[in-house]
Amino acid sequence: MLEGLPPNGASHVMHVDAPEHEARAIAEYLGESFDPAEVAAAAFEVENRAEGAGWAVEVYFGDPPDEDMVRELIALVSPAAAAAATFSLLDKKDWVAASLEGLAPVAIGRFVVHGSHDRGRLAPSRIGIEIEAALAFGTGHHGTTKGCLAAIDAFGKQRRPGRTLDVGTGTGVLAMAAARLFHAPVLASDIDKVAVTTAQANAIANRAAPHIRFLHAPGLGAGAFRREGPYDLILANILLAPLKGIARPLSRLLAPGGTVVLSGLLPSHANAALAAYRAQGLRLKRRRTIEGWTTLELTADRGRNITPAARR
Known part of the structure; x- marks a missing residue:
């Protein structure tokens, strides 16, 4: 975003x-x-x-x-x-x-999203994610991304994912958070070439690039999604319509016992997104509403079969 x-x-x-x-x-x-x-x-x-x-x-x-x-x-x-x-x-x-005025660091769990002007103020125990001021809006400074960062932090307190998928990566902030916390492979995709280029640069600046592969792709049809899956953690911070549209292929990429995090949802849209993913066999784990935006965490039962298309 x-x-x-x-x-x-x-x-x-x-x-x-x-x-x-x-x-x-x-x-x-x-x-x-x-x-x-x-x-x-x-x-x-x-x-x-x-x-x-x-x-x-x-x-x-x-x-x-x-x-x-x-x-x-x-x-x-x-x-x-x-x-x-x-x-x-x-x-x-x-x-x-003007963009720097009042642009304070945002702390969510173990993460702090900040601009370069606050680089030296971070506590050693925090994972800093630096985004330039021109890109700061729409990253950690909005309720959608705050909800996703909180979900990543909570997931990390329970387990370490083998693989993470970030759909609609934007500036790459969620992919970087997962890479910095888990030190495990992340596939991050976006439909926008400019977003992919920006996210790659951000990952290099944040020392997260070795763990992240960025992919320019519309939807989830590219073979790379299946080859690198299934995924223990899937992040999709987009909008209701595309979230509903990718419900089936995204759910097929999820590993048994894995978690899907959906955001970019107004509270009035959350139930429609939830229904689309429940139809794919997922169940609600947690609902967060931060600053007028809802983030859904859903999970797949460990006994759930993975379709052949999602196997590595």
Whole structure:
């Protein structure tokens, strides 16, 4: 999930004030709804706003946006915010400096996601994952990724996976977390070539690259997924529609007794995702809701048969 600084040449901005949980949800949802090369979304805390708001969302566009469509997307999270959204021309601004303001490290379990400006402040007992400020939104600073990091941390307290799969890796933060914690093979894929290139660079910078293989692939049809499986831990931090679409092939890649972590879900979408995976024989292990986003942890019984296609 790549959201953050305005894209080069951005000329328009949408702004709306909202409570924190709505602001984060709106930024995450809009960031996933547009091409990250053309549009960027950010939620941030502000001062002197109306009581009950306290946070704002800004979405930056390279071309004049379809205002009605943007409002319809916002309304999926908050009809009131959709009505209050404003659109204007973008003022010139030092975006790198602005992105650093208030961008504090995020601690989840044993992990700390941070920018380079906080590199020297980490406790020795923590696993630091450094993401540049321009890429920080949509990684550890959103409820979807926080839920996944918490699930990885909890899984690691019970067992060490032989293999991990990260579907829709984005900046690679989840793949890096698994690699740094488990020191075991991780296959990380994304439909976006730019995301794969970015994730590879991040893995090198975070000393996680030796354990991670990055793959540019749409869906789960590539032979590499089957050859390197089955997987004890599968991570999929995407959206409801693609999660439902890959339920069958993803479940076939899971090892008996393994865990699937699904995120990128609004609470109202969680049951639909759960139903799709229950139909594949998985059962709910834990549900987490953080900052207005739900993460599901599902498991397969140890006696569950692996299909021939998923065997190594």
